[in-house]
Amino acid sequence: MVILQARNIQYKYHDGTYALCGISLDVKKGELLAILGQNGSGKTTLLKHLNGLLKPLGGEIVLERKPLAQYSSKEIFQRVGIVFQDPNDQLFAPSVREDVAFGPMNLGLSKDEITQRVDEALKLVGMTPHANKAVDALSFGQKKRVCIAGVLAMKPEILVLDEPTCGLDPAGVTSIMTLLKELNATHGITIIMATNTVDLVPVYMDRLAIMYHGSILRIGTPEEAFSNTDEIKHACLELPQIAQLMQILRDENNLTMDNLPLTVGEARKFLINTINLKHSEVGM
Ligand SMILES: Nc1ncnc2c1ncn2[C@@H]1O[C@H](COP(=O)(O)OP(=O)(O)OP(=O)(O)O)[C@@H](O)[C@H]1O
Numbered sequence: 001m002v003i004l005q006a007r008n009i010q011y012k013y014h015d016g017t018y019a020l021c022g023i024s025l026d027v028k029k030g031e032l033l034a035i036l037g038q039n040g041s042g043k044t045t046l047l048k049h050l051n052g053l054l055k056p057l058g059g060e061i062v063l064e065r066k067p068l069a070q071y072s073s074k075e076i077f078q079r080v081g082i083v084f085q086d087p088n089d090q091l092f093a094p095s096v097r098e099d100v101a102f103g104p105m106n107l108g109l110s111k112d113e114i115t116q117r118v119d120e121a122l123k124l125v126g127m128t129p130h131a132n133k134a135v136d137a138l139s140f141g142q143k144k145r146v147c148i149a150g151v152l153a154m155k156p157e158i159l160v161l162d163e164p165t166c167g168l169d170p171a172g173v174t175s176i177m178t179l180l181k182e183l184n185a186t187h188g189i190t191i192i193m194a195t196n197t198v199d200l201v202p203v204y205m206d207r208l209a210i211m212y213h214g215s216i217l218r219i220g221t222p223e224e225a226f227s228n229t230d231e232i233k234h235a236c237l238e239l240p241q242i243a244q245l246m247q248i249l250r251d252e253n254n255l256t257m258d259n260l261p262l263t264v265g266e267a268r269k270f271l272i273n274t275i276n277l278k279h280s281e282v283g284m
């Protein structure tokens, strides 16, 4: 079922930059969708349309079969949570707890319900020990977590994240991606995430949309989208690193493979099978 739909979205900034040139996209309920594209391809502009922060010049966003324009801002912010690229653009309250409580307070919930939601959201992102800390005193990665907690406290159906792993250390990347995967699996939250990190996509995401100069070049599973290596190059993107290695082994070392393995797990399986096959041929 399609939960969110972009229908031919066009957008032009005040200085005349055409950032989106007719984007159409169906987001399926419960999926993890990556938006991939080079710098300036329009990812952030598109994400800001998905919860009405930007209004399209042409086209419309449809949330569960109803145009976004027909919802109140409050309802949209509750149902579609957005986490910005830079946490400093999102956080503004003095303490972690106050920041996370801001959204639920605006929903007019009871004090008990707000406390419960804040505690739960901080626990989900592993920030309970820092609940009373000043926002300014947090590390960059901790700020990102607090931003996610602030959105989770609204209990959204859809979570839109702009480069959530950008600026995090490798352990931070894994823990944020694991958290998103868990939120998706256990709470059924639909996740739409812009990223420049191609390696993450086949490991964690169900589908990806490739953006280029304000348009979507392709949308599909990682296998579908990464199979057209010329298109990936055209979009100024690269294959995941492990797929690059497998591509060299296929093209320059004549290793036969039906599909290019995209993850370490897939490559390992393929290589073990190939080695076992060679061993059994030698043994014959
Ligand atoms: N406030 C603005 N005013 C004018 N032009 C803008 C503004 N914000 C973005 N743009 C332009 O719109 C286009 C798309 O920008 P956008 O920020 O959506 O790209 P992006 O894919 O998110 O890039 P990045 O990977 O660097 O975050 C770019 O050409 C950019 O210069």
Ligand SMILES: [Mg+2]
Pocket: 043, 044, 045, 085, 162
């Ligand atoms: Mg951006």
